[in-house]
Amino acid sequence: MEEMKECCHKTKERSDKEYKDLVNRLNRIEGQVRGIKKMVESNTYCTDILIQVSAVNAALNSFNKVLLANHIRTCVAEDIKNGKEETIDELVVTLQKLMR
Numbered sequence: 001m002e003e004m005k006e007c008c009h010k011t012k013e014r015s016d017k018e019y020k021d022l023v024n025r026l027n028r029i030e031g032q033v034r035g036i037k038k039m040v041e042s043n044t045y046c047t048d049i050l051i052q053v054s055a056v057n058a059a060l061n062s063f064n065k066v067l068l069a070n071h072i073r074t075c076v077a078e079d080i081k082n083g084k085e086e087t088i089d090e091l092v093v094t095l096q097k098l099m100r
Contacts, residue, residue, distance in 0.1 A: 032056045
């Protein structure tokens with residue numbers, strides 16, 4: 001019989017300011033993506049669409065930088081203070097995925 005593993009659902013309490021900043025960034029990105037869809041639907045020239053896609057990629061990278069910095073300053077720092085060294089391994093794996 002297979003041993004049942006405990007399920008772990010991590011959550012993060014964010015300040016109102018952090019929450020609003022992240023959601024605002026995502027709303028802008030969502031609007032940019034909708035704009036790209038409209039460009040495709042209206043047969044906009046390829047290079048114009050590619051430039052907008054590049055802008056979305058830059059916005060997502062910026063979002064990741066903000067979220068990663070917040071994660072390191074809060075979750076990672078707190079876990080290290082509490083002796084949870086496995087958080088460092090988790091961070092390394094996350095960074096490797098982000099750098100693909």
